Amino acid sequence: MFIYSPEIILSNIKTILQLFKRQFEYYYFMEILYAFLLGLIFGSFLNSLSYRIPIILNYQNALKDFPDLGLSFPRSFCPNCKAPLSAFSLIPVLSYFIQLGKCKSCKKNISISYPFFEILMGILFALMLIKAGSINYIFLINCLFIFALILIARLDESFFKIPFSLNLIVFFNGILINYYFSSLSLGFSSFLLCLAVLSAIKFLADFILKKDSFGWGDIILISNLSLFFSIYNLPFILFVSSLSGIIWYFFKKRNVLEKTIAFGPHIALSGIWLLFIL
Numbered sequence: 001m002f003i004y005s006p007e008i009i010l011s012n013i014k015t016i017l018q019l020f021k022r023q024f025e026y027y028y029f030m031e032i033l034y035a036f037l038l039g040l041i042f043g044s045f046l047n048s049l050s051y052r053i054p055i056i057l058n059y060q061n062a063l064k065d066f067p068d069l070g071l072s073f074p075r076s077f078c079p080n081c082k083a084p085l086s087a088f089s090l091i092p093v094l095s096y097f098i099q100l101g102k103c104k105s106c107k108k109n110i111s112i113s114y115p116f117f118e119i120l121m122g123i124l125f126a127l128m129l130i131k132a133g134s135i136n137y138i139f140l141i142n143c144l145f146i147f148a149l150i151l152i153a154r155l156d157e158s159f160f161k162i163p164f165s166l167n168l169i170v171f172f173n174g175i176l177i178n179y180y181f182s183s184l185s186l187g188f189s190s191f192l193l194c195l196a197v198l199s200a201i202k203f204l205a206d207f208i209l210k211k212d213s214f215g216w217g218d219i220i221l222i223s224n225l226s227l228f229f230s231i232y233n234l235p236f237i238l239f240v241s242s243l244s245g246i247i248w249y250f251f252k253k254r255n256v257l258e259k260t261i262a263f264g265p266h267i268a269l270s271g272i273w274l275l276f277i278l
């Protein structure tokens with residue numbers, strides 16, 4: 001009998017290809033899962049930073065209550081009773097549901113925003129992996145970009161402030177993405193042009209309205225997005241962030257009597273949206 005008949009060779013090749021495909025799918029699935037878990041961990045870090053940064057930067061004169069609070073020291077604690085969290089309580093999402101959303105020491109409710117932002121970061125990191133194809137440079141740069149934007153959105157929404165250090169991270173991301181995948185000269189010229197135009201508009205608006213029209217944090221953030229995505233995408237950024245801001249303004253107006261809204265979350269939204277559709 002002739003063993004190596006064309007049919008047998010063909011079927012062997014098919015089997016090998018199928019096995020290969022299944023392996024590939026398995027690894028791909030695992031990578032998405034890893035990205036999701038990485039997102040949960042970053043979400044947990046994000047929660048910790050959005051609690052600590054306002055205290056460290058003294059946004060509400062809170063520094064006197066926490067004279068030696070740093071970004072990573074002391075270890076995480078309950079904001080209410082200050083009891084340090086056990087290693088188990090640090091597990092993202094899971095610990096929240098096992099503890100039924102209550103602190104183990106003082107039984108006070110833990111804000112739902114903690115698991116919410118962890119899951120949100122998990123989903124965004126998993127989606128970014130699907131977009132990037134694997135855990136590579138573009139995945140890492142874009143995930144750091146998402147992390148900084150969501151942190152900016154949270155701080156600006158609560159305190160009307162965008163820390164300069166976070167804007168610097170977005171700027172640094174823009175430099176990296178241009179260095180690896182585009183051109184630094186286009187990126188820099190986009191940044192400078194956007195900064196110049198928006199500053200001119202701000203000075204004019206301040207002069208006409210006789211008050212602070214919009215903050216430098218917003219202007220630098222939009223310029224950083226312009227660096228990241230190039231000036232050609234600036235109309236999209238301005239359109240989406242203004243539209244989202246207007247919708248949010250009318251949505252919020254019914255609940256709170258506020259004259260102004262934080263613009264940072266809407267700029268961040270336009271940046272994250274653009275990241276996924278480009």
Ligand SMILES: [Zn+2]
Nearest residue numbers: 078081103106
């Ligand atoms: Zn507590």
